[in-house]
Amino acid sequence: MTRFFLPALALALFAALPAFAAPRPPDIVVLLADDLGNADVGWHGSDIRSPHLDRLAASGAKLEHFYVLPVCTPTRAAFITGRYPIRSGLQMNVLRPESKYGLPLTERTLPQALREAGYTTALCGKWHLGHFDRAYWPNARGFDHWYGHLEGIDHFTHRSYDQAARPDWFRNGEPVQEEGYATTLEAREAVELIKRQPAEKPLFLYVAFTGVHGPLQAPNEEAVAAYPGTMNRERALLAASMTALDEGCGKILAALDETGRRANTLVIFSSDNGGLPPGRNLPFRAYKSSLYEGGIRACALAAWPGRIRPGTVVTEPLHIVDLFPTFLKLAGGSPVQSLPFDGRDILPVIAAGQPSPHEDLLLNSTPREGALRKGDWKIVINGFDSVQGTRDIATGARIPGGGAAAKARPREQKVELFNLRDDPGETKDLASVNPEVLRDLRVRYEAYAKSAATPRQLLKEK
Numbered sequence: 001m002t003r004f005f006l007p008a009l010a011l012a013l014f015a016a017l018p019a020f021a022a023p024r025p026p027d028i029v030v031l032l033a034d035d036l037g038n039a040d041v042g043w044h045g046s047d048i049r050s051p052h053l054d055r056l057a058a059s060g061a062k063l064e065h066f067y068v069l070p071v072c073t074p075t076r077a078a079f080i081t082g083r084y085p086i087r088s089g090l091q092m093n094v095l096r097p098e099s100k101y102g103l104p105l106t107e108r109t110l111p112q113a114l115r116e117a118g119y120t121t122a123l124c125g126k127w128h129l130g131h132f133d134r135a136y137w138p139n140a141r142g143f144d145h146w147y148g149h150l151e152g153i154d155h156f157t158h159r160s161y162d163q164a165a166r167p168d169w170f171r172n173g174e175p176v177q178e179e180g181y182a183t184t185l186e187a188r189e190a191v192e193l194i195k196r197q198p199a200e201k202p203l204f205l206y207v208a209f210t211g212v213h214g215p216l217q218a219p220n221e222e223a224v225a226a227y228p229g230t231m232n233r234e235r236a237l238l239a240a241s242m243t244a245l246d247e248g249c250g251k252i253l254a255a256l257d258e259t260g261r262r263a264n265t266l267v268i269f270s271s272d273n274g275g276l277p278p279g280r281n282l283p284f285r286a287y288k289s290s291l292y293e294g295g296i297r298a299c300a301l302a303a304w305p306g307r308i309r310p311g312t313v314v315t316e317p318l319h320i321v322d323l324f325p326t327f328l329k330l331a332g333g334s335p336v337q338s339l340p341f342d343g344r345d346i347l348p349v350i351a352a353g354q355p356s357p358h359e360d361l362l363l364n365s366t367p368r369e370g371a372l373r374k375g376d377w378k379i380v381i382n383g384f385d386s387v388q389g390t391r392d393i394a395t396g397a398r399i400p401g402g403g404a405a406a407k408a409r410p411r412e413q414k415v416e417l418f419n420l421r422d423d424p425g426e427t428k429d430l431a432s433v434n435p436e437v438l439r440d441l442r443v444r445y446e447a448y449a450k451s452a453a454t455p456r457q458l459l460k461e462k
Helices: 002-016 051-059 072-081 110-116 182-196 221-225 233-258 320-331 347-352 435-451
Strands: 027-033 061-067 120-126 145-149 203-208 265-271 297-303 312-314 361-365 370-374 377-381 415-419
Touching (some): 027 233, 051 233, 051 297, 110 320, 312 347, 370 435, 415 435
Parallel strands (some): 027 203
Antiparallel strands (some): 265 297, 361 370, 370 377
8 A cells, every 4th residue: 555655645735736827828919000100210210209119129129121001901901810901802092981891701800819719809099991880890800899980080079080070989889079189098098908907818909099190180289399390390290199109108018017917918019001291211212102111111019028039120021911820829829710811920030030931922912003022022013102192181291102093003014123132212123134033023923913802992892
C-alpha cells in the first residue's frame, strides 16, 4: 500500500490548489481617424501636436507602409471583412445619403467573429457601411454596443451635412440628442465602456472618430488659438480638430491604465485614407481619393506592452484587410468561413520582424483606375492627383480626380510603374525601362480586376 501513498497525496494536494484559468485573450482597441493626412501627426514631424499618439507610437511599432483605401467606405469594408472591397462591390466611392445598398449581408464581419469568440464588441463613432435599412446597421452586424452615426455629420449638430441635414446620432439604434463636439463624445463613450467592462471578459473596441473629417470645425476657439498665427485659418481648424482627437485617444488609453487592462491590450491606430487640403501627406503624392501613396498610405501604429518592442519601425507592406485575421487568431476564433480572407496574420511582422505575408497587395480596382504593389514596385492604372475636380461636400476642398469625366473607364489606359524604395513620392515612371516588372504586376492586377464584383454604386441595388 505504501507505494500508492505519494501519488495519492500529490493528487490530493493538487486538488486542493485553487484553479488557475488560462490567460484570457487580449483586449483589442482600434482607433480610426477620418481623413487624417500622413504628415499630420507629431511622429512624422508635423506642426500639429499629437503627444498622446506620439507616446503610443514610441511605445510600440510605427507601421510606415500600412495601406488603406482611397476613401472611407471601401476602407471600412476592408477592415470589417478582412477582404478587399472588390469582393463586396464597395470598392468605388462612399455611400451617399441616397444609397440603397450597404455591406452585403452575406459577409461575415469582424465583430460577429469576435463575439463568437467570447468578446464584448463595441463601436463608438462612424459606421458608413449601410444606413438605408436597419439590417445593415452596426448592432445587426455584430456590435453589442454602438454609439455614433451612420454617415458623415456636422461635429456639433450631429446632423448629416447634406441638404437634408437629417439627425444622425444614435445609441444602439435609438436616436439620442446630446450637446457636444462629436470626437469628444465618442471618446467619452469609449472610456465609459472600458470602465464598466467585466475584468474577466475580453473587449473589442472600435473607435471610429468623426475628426478630422470636414466640415472643418474645432471644439472651441481656444483650441484654434493654441496654434501659432503663422497657420492659416483652415490649417489651424484642422490642427485643433486633431488635438481633440489626440486628447480623446489619451483618455481612452488612461482608462485602459486605470482599469488594469492596458498590459493585455493590442492598440491599433490608423487613418481611413489620406488627407485633403489643408491636410498634408508629404512626402507622398496626392490626396484622399487618389491611388498614389498620399491617398492610401496611412499614418498607423500598433502597441501592445510586452509583445511589441518599443521603438519598432515596420517597413514591410501591410494592409487594413490584415487586421481581421490577425485579431481572430489572437482571440482563438474560428478562421473557417465561406468567403475567404484576403488578409493575413501580421502579428509576426509587427512583433517579430518577419517579412510581409503578402506576395502582392491589391490597392484597389474600379472601372476607372487601380493599383497594386509587389515588394518595392507599384503599378498605377489611370492614376490621378489633380485637384481639378468636384468639391468635397463637407470641406469645400476640391477632390482629386472627381467630376463626370472620371466616371467612365478611359479607352486609352495610362499605366505607370514606380519603385517606392527609391521614389516614395512617385515622381519617376519606370514603365518604359522595366518591361518585365511591369508585365508581372499588370498580370497580377488584371487577375484581381477580372474577379472584382461590379460596384454596387453602378448596380443601384442592395
